[in-house]
Amino acid sequence: MSAGIPGIGLGGLFFVISALLMLVFEIVRTLQGRSSAERWRVVGYQSGLAAGIVFVTVGFLWLLELMVFSQVFRVEDVAASETSATRTGEQALVSAAELLPVSAAPILVTLVLLLAVLCSAEVLGWVVRWPAKARKTGG
Numbered sequence: 001m002s003a004g005i006p007g008i009g010l011g012g013l014f015f016v017i018s019a020l021l022m023l024v025f026e027i028v029r030t031l032q033g034r035s036s037a038e039r040w041r042v043v044g045y046q047s048g049l050a051a052g053i054v055f056v057t058v059g060f061l062w063l064l065e066l067m068v069f070s071q072v073f074r075v076e077d078v079a080a081s082e083t084s085a086t087r088t089g090e091q092a093l094v095s096a097a098e099l100l101p102v103s104a105a106p107i108l109v110t111l112v113l114l115l116a117v118l119c120s121a122e123v124l125g126w127v128v129r130w131p132a133k134a135r136k137t138g139g
Contacts, residue, residue: 008057010117013110019050057107 026043029035 008107008110010110010114012053013107013114016050016053017114019046023047061104061106 022043026035026039029039
């Protein structure tokens with residue numbers, strides 16, 4: 001067994017998505033007049049934890065990227081700065097987008113795995129319930 005980055009596993013990602021969806025649903029309930037202070041206390045606590053997990057994970061992946069990949073890109077940056085004295089915002093955006101898949105890969109892989117697990121559970125639920133419904137309707 002190996003340890004991973006905390007917060008981007010199946011459980012962590014499921015919690016973050018659930019907590020952030022809880023916030024959205026509670027806003028809708030508040031607009032409908034069906035919320036309470038006790039519910040908002042729970043939603044605020046869970047959403048705060050989820051936001052903390054997201055910020056710490058993003059910060060950790062950013063620092064990891066700086067430590068691991070800074071040596072690789074430093075040579076290219078020096079060569080680019082020698083050819084052009086100024087760097088446009090578009091060039092900076094393109095270079096940031098090139099690095100995104102490296103830091104986002106662990107989270108995206110976990111998200112795909114989480115979706116596969118949830119979809120499999122839903123399909124298995126349909127399979128288990130289907131024969132009982134077919135017997136009741138005579139089909």
